[in-house]
Amino acid sequence: MALPSDPRLVRMIVRHYLRYDRDNPFIFISAVLAFLGITAGVMVLMIAMGIMNGTQKEFEKKLFVMNYPLTVISFGKGVRQTTMEKIRRELPGVKISPFYTTQVIAKYGDAIEGGLLYGVDFAKEAAINPVFAKALDANRSYGRYSLIAGDDLAMTLGAGIGDRITLYFSQQQAVGFGSIPLQKRFPLEGTFNSGLKAYDKAILYTSLEAFHKVLKKTPDRYDGLHLYTQKPMEMIKKVKALLPDDADVEGWWQQNGNFFAAMQMEKKALFLVLLLIILVASLNIVSSLLMTVMSRRKEIALLRTLGATRREIRQIFFRLGLFVGSAGIVAGALLGFLGIWILTRFDIIKLPADVYGTSHLPVDLLPGDFAMIIIGTALIVLLSSLYPARKAASTDPLSVLRNE
Known part of the structure; x- marks a missing residue:
């Protein structure tokens, strides 16, 4: 039967490990880099998806005007x-x-x-x-x-x-x-x-x-x-x-189906490519947690001998990864909304109107795309935190204390 974990102990150790360690500064720097990478990834994804959606809507509006909602055509006379x-x-x-x-x-x-x-x-x-x-x-x-x-x-x-x-x-x-x-x-x-x-x-x-x-x-x-x-x-x-x-009817979306299908495929490809930024940042979470586990082996062994369960050790390092990743997601979302507001409010980027149909950069982030960005990033952060947490929980206190 699994022993219940003590949430106060878990929170206290997590706060302790989040502090800057003078003996191991690279661990803290790696965590900061992971935070910045996830922040940048979420922000860039939000702005890029907003620009893609805005551009598609702008083309739809222009094509809708000149192509009409429905057109009846004849195959005969x-x-x-x-x-x-x-x-x-x-x-x-x-x-x-x-x-x-x-x-x-x-x-x-x-x-x-x-x-x-x-x-x-x-x-x-x-x-x-x-x-x-x-x-x-x-x-x-x-x-x-x-x-x-x-x-x-x-x-x-x-x-x-x-x-x-x-x-x-x-x-x-x-x-x-x-x-x-x-x-x-x-x-x-x-x-x-x-x-x-x-x-x-x-x-x-x-x-x-x-x-x-x-x-x-x-x-x-x-x-x-x-x-x-x-x-x-x-x-x-x-x-x-x-x-x-001898007659048929076509919708404006059918007359331009290849164009919008290409834009949708480009949007999906862009999402997957930019998601790699977050995936690379998540590797910093893994490396920073693993370095924390290796540098804290004595502390983990001591906690185990004092009665801490494997579940508590696993929760400590899992929450460390979640904290870094969640902080990056929140900061990235805030910066993303700020960037979208700046692009829509000020004409920072000018477009050739004869090519794009508008001189203003169209930005429109859909709620569904925002949710997909957050969910995708959250899954990457969760998966990145699992292995280091299991590695820490599998530490054998007897062998650590005997050898170190």
Whole structure:
């Protein structure tokens, strides 16, 4: 039957061993290095995971704006007007913007740039796309051939508001005995800025009527539908049930699945790599405890002969490791939150907005990630304290006192 341990004895010995020992200063220094290593590891992990999450959320926000929550696409001759009316009738909370799309070459003066032209209903598109809505002037009306372009595209072409940009289409038109690409001049009546250069340099908007007139599109069929709902992951199944066999629906997360999967994999890899910092620091805990055990062999043997149990000896050294590790975790968490607060409060690090979509470093530490950091570090500290504690408890007092 195991004898009960005396908690007062354990606490007293632990406090004694935590003090600086002039005869063995390296033991204390090793413990301090372990504390600093765990502190640095937890702090760096928190800041790194916060930056990863913040960057991912910033990209999600930008991609969400220009990719729409849900998009209905057709595998046949287009999405029928009756399908759009059915979705509007069955799902009244969903906002719908029908669209046409085609690739074009934009030309103004001597400048030429490729782009993707969308034909939309300006009012319906503005209701679901705040970037597009911001580019419109509420005090004016827009004509059939009005053109809204990304500000980077307009800047590359050197065109300003009111200038006429020539768009070349892939379709051909007959001229004499031959044919040339279909072309049409569109007045530039607005520009938008989504925050992502890839979109601002490639996307243009015009009216549905322009596609009807220039490309002879059928008014009762569309290339697709942009849908807005606050719960796209729940609504996608309901929309899919209302579609015919020649149409399907995609969520914005599916259209960019590879991108976000790569970011998630990078986040996990970063977590594991940075966790190695804590693992290295935990080796200092092991070495410092083992050196303490070796230097205190006489004291351990004396305690055993005075009645201290193996369990009490094991608890003493186990608590020593826990104290160093726990102190490092608490200090690292406090410094981590301080670092995140400084990065979010002050613009210490500037980012190129044309690459990242924002000039401010986004930092957002999720509660789940913080809990994972604390739990992972705590497990490493626990495991690091077990072996030295067992080594100390296995000390044979007779052989120690006989030989030393």
